[in-house]
Amino acid sequence: MLCHILAAAVVVGSLPPVADALPVRAFERATVFATCAGRLEALAVHGRGHSRFDTAEADDLALHFAVMLDAVLPFALDEGVPEGEATKWRAGGWSEVAVLLSERDYSLDQARSDRAAERLRGRIADCTDLVMPGAAPDWVQSLSAPTQ
Numbered sequence: 001m002l003c004h005i006l007a008a009a010v011v012v013g014s015l016p017p018v019a020d021a022l023p024v025r026a027f028e029r030a031t032v033f034a035t036c037a038g039r040l041e042a043l044a045v046h047g048r049g050h051s052r053f054d055t056a057e058a059d060d061l062a063l064h065f066a067v068m069l070d071a072v073l074p075f076a077l078d079e080g081v082p083e084g085e086a087t088k089w090r091a092g093g094w095s096e097v098a099v100l101l102s103e104r105d106y107s108l109d110q111a112r113s114d115r116a117a118e119r120l121r122g123r124i125a126d127c128t129d130l131v132m133p134g135a136a137p138d139w140v141q142s143l144s145a146p147t148q
Helices: 002-014 017-021 026-050 056-078 085-106 110-131 138-144
Strands: none
Touching: 026 056, 026 085, 026 110, 056 085, 056 110, 085 110, 110 138
């Protein structure tokens, strides 16, 4: 348990000032970290499949969120979160991005495609802003254009 406390202290202590906006309760933080890990993993897989951007940074960010999740998950479990719930949160983030990418790339309605692209950028920016406030990677802006 001491190991988990030290790991969580290191993670929380290394977060930028915007981390004050993070939820206070461990299960809420675990939800955010798992969802962002899933979102970024899905985006990286899509990026590799379509050669849209260098996915190394998205992979690194996904790993960063996974590490933060691992640090806070024992405390979330102590708060009553069932085993396996983090996997569902992560899958939810993945699915959310997959649907938005599909709507952006394949919708015949341009307005719907544009809305999906904007929501996708927003979801990814919500995650990147937690660890890089005000300094979103350039590839986040490239999310507005559908895959050709």
